[in-house]
Amino acid sequence: MATHAHTHHEHSGESLIDAARESLVASGEQWTSMRSDVFEELARHDRPASAYDIADNLSAKRGKRVAPNSVYRILDLFVSNNLALRVESSNAYLANSHPGCTHDCIFLVCDECGEATHIDNDDISSKVRGVAKSANFSTRRPIIEIRGICASCS
Numbered sequence: 049m050a051t052h053a054h055t056h057h058e059h060s061g062e063s064l065i066d067a068a069r070e071s072l073v074a075s076g077e078q079w080t081s082m083r084s085d086v087f088e089e090l091a092r093h094d095r096p097a098s099a100y101d102i103a104d105n106l107s108a109k110r111g112k113r114v115a116p117n118s119v120y121r122i123l124d125l126f127v128s129n130n131l132a133l134r135v136e137s138s139n140a141y142l143a144n145s146h147p148g149c150t151h152d153c154i155f156l157v158c159d160e161c162g163e164a165t166h167i168d169n170d171d172i173s174s175k176v177r178g179v180a181k182s183a184n185f186s187t188r189r190p191i192i193e194i195r196g197i198c199a200s201c202s
């Protein structure tokens with residue numbers, strides 16, 4: 049990822065949902081009511097949510113069973129369109145607060161409460177990519193996750 053200067057927008061609440069919809073529609077995908085529900089559910093969570101968590105909550109909300117598999121497919125679509133981020137060490141997802149721009153996001157994951165704080169530092173992530181490159185490794189996606197104890201748990 050280039051470390052060029054850009055206008056970086058962090059979104060939350062309604063503005064995040066609008067930004068996500070615009071970003072998905074701009075890439076030629078439809079913002080269906082199911083996709084909208086999955087995104088809103090994801091955005092409501094402070095902690096990384098699994099497809100199962102989201103399927104459970106949506107089943108209750110929609111009054112009929114939503115299969116985790118269909119949630120998985122939507123989450124995959126969100127990840128490939130930069131609307132959601134996958135926290136590998138938690139095997140779960142977070143809404144991406146910057147759907148408009150791509151970064152190698154870094155996560156601070158609390159071992160006590162499970163909260164994942166999302167930070168961006170292109171300086172670090174480009175160094176990580178550089179290390180891989182100098183070992184003749186072609187990077188698809190660096191995964192940078194730091195496990196530990198968050199401020200409220202310490």
Ligand SMILES: [Zn+2]
Binds near residue numbers: 057151
């Ligand atoms: Zn940015």
Ligand SMILES: [Zn+2]
Binds near residue numbers: 146
């Ligand atoms: Zn990020």
Ligand SMILES: [Zn+2]
Binds near residue numbers: 158160197201
């Ligand atoms: Zn914590």
